[in-house]
Amino acid sequence: DAEIxxxxxxxITETGRQVTLACHQTWNHNNMFWYRQDLGHGLRLIxxxxxxxxxxKGEVSDGYSVSRSNTEDLPLTLESAASSQTSVYFCASxxxxxDYNEQFFGPGTRLTVL
Amino acid sequence: GQNIDQPTEMTATEGAIVQxxxxxxxxxxxxxxxxxxxxxxxxxxxxxNVLDGLEEKGxxxxxxxxxxxxxxxxxxxxQMKDSASYLCAVLDSNYQLIWGAGTKLIIKP
Numbered sequence: 001d002a003e004i005x006x007x008x009x010x011x012i013t014e015t016g017r018q019v020t021l022a023c024h025q026t027w028n029h030n031n032m033f034w035y036r037q038d039l040g041h042g043l044r045l046i047x048x049x050x051x052x053x054x055x056x057k058g059e060v061s062d063g064y065s066v067s068r069s070n071t072e073d074l075p076l077t078l079e080s081a082a083s084s085q086t087s088v089y090f091c092a093s094x095x096x097x098x099d100y101n102e103q104f105f106g107p108g109t110r111l112t113v114l
Numbered sequence: 115g116q117n118i119d120q121p122t123e124m125t126a127t128e129g130a131i132v133q134x135x136x137x138x139x140x141x142x143x144x145x146x147x148x149x150x151x152x153x154x155x156x157x158x159x160x161x162x163n164v165l166d167g168l169e170e171k172g173x174x175x176x177x178x179x180x181x182x183x184x185x186x187x188x189x190x191x192x193q194m195k196d197s198a199s200y201l202c203a204v205l206d207s208n209y210q211l212i213w214g215a216g217t218k219l220i221i222k223p
Contacts, residue, residue, distance in 0.1 A: 042118065042201065042213030043157070058210075090156060101205060102147070105156035 002027040006091050006106040014114055019078040021109050023091030030096035032074040033103065034058075034066060036087040043090065049074055050096075081113045116140045118214035120202050125220045126192055134187045134200050134217045142207020148176050148187045149201040151216065157201055160187070189219075197221045 004025040013019050023032065030051045035043040045058030047066040055066050063085060065077045078085055088110050092103040118138045126132040138146070145164040149157035163169055163178035163185060175188040187200055199216040206212055 040215060042203075042215045043211075044213070045210065048210075101145075101209060101211070102159050102162065103211065105158070107156050 004091060004093055004104055004106040006089075006109050008109060009107065010110045012112045012114065013081050015081060015083060017081050019081050019111065021076045021078075021089055021091075021111070023074050023076065023106055024072055025091075025093045025104075025106075026072065027093060027095075027104065028071060029093035029104075030071065031094040031101070031103075032068070033092040033094075034064070034074065034076045035090045035092065036060065036085075037090060037108075038087050046076065046089075047074075078111075081111075083113050085111065086113045087111060116204075116206065116212050118202055118204060118212055120200075120214040120217045122215070123218045123220065125222060126189075128192055128194060128221055128223050130192050131188065131190050132192060132219065134189070134202075134219065136185045136187070136202035136214060138183050138185070138202070138204045138212075138214075140204045140206045140212055143180060144205040144207070144209060146176075146178055146185050147203045147205070147211065148185075149203065151199045151201055153198070160200075192221050194221050194223070 007022045033048045034046040044060045049068040091106040094101045094103045120136045148160040151157040161176040168177045173190045178185045199218045201216045202214040203211045
């Protein structure tokens with residue numbers, strides 16, 4: 001069955017370290033997204049991609065970067081982790097086309113920055 | 115700015131009916147989604163409305179009024195497994211999903 005996976009599921013790191021969160025989908029979806037979810041806030045878009053070599057900044061992109069070298073993967077990198085980046089991170093994907101953009105979510109990565 | 119409002123928390127009784135409201139103010143509108151999210155899990159898709167009216171899917175129904183910037187999710191014959199957060203999201207003019215903070219629904223026996 002097609003799926004979307006994230007790794008690691010849990011990560012504890014220290015302030016200032018570089019961290020990369022992996023996202024892999026086997027649906028062959030063109031669109032991929034990274035969100036963070038914090039208590040009291042809705043899902044907030046960090047970065048998104050509409051295809052290979054395409055990346056775009058979302059609402060809360062400062063301190064994060066992504067790259068899209070193939071259809072299946074969109075890794076999220078925190079260049080220098082900060083305590084404010086402690087959150088749950090969700091990756092999502094959706095088929096190409098803007099008419100009906102149901103997004104399929106990965107299981108999430110809980111990141112703690114000490 | 116863009117804004118989506120939903121109640122923070124609601125409580126209902128097993129077997130009853132509950133309505134979760136969502137109001138929105140966004141730059142453009144290309145559809146409204148409802149997702150369900152159990153604690154510690156990923157959101158999963160429930161419904162999509164782009165035209166005014168009611169869409170029924172089993173025990174769940176979703177209603178949209180574009181002129182009022184309003185939607186609701188109706189859950190019937192509540193079961194304990196319906197205890198979850200319900201997220202409202204609007205697809206704006208740039209085809210970006212704008213998310214509400216979610217409504218935590220607590221079901222009591």
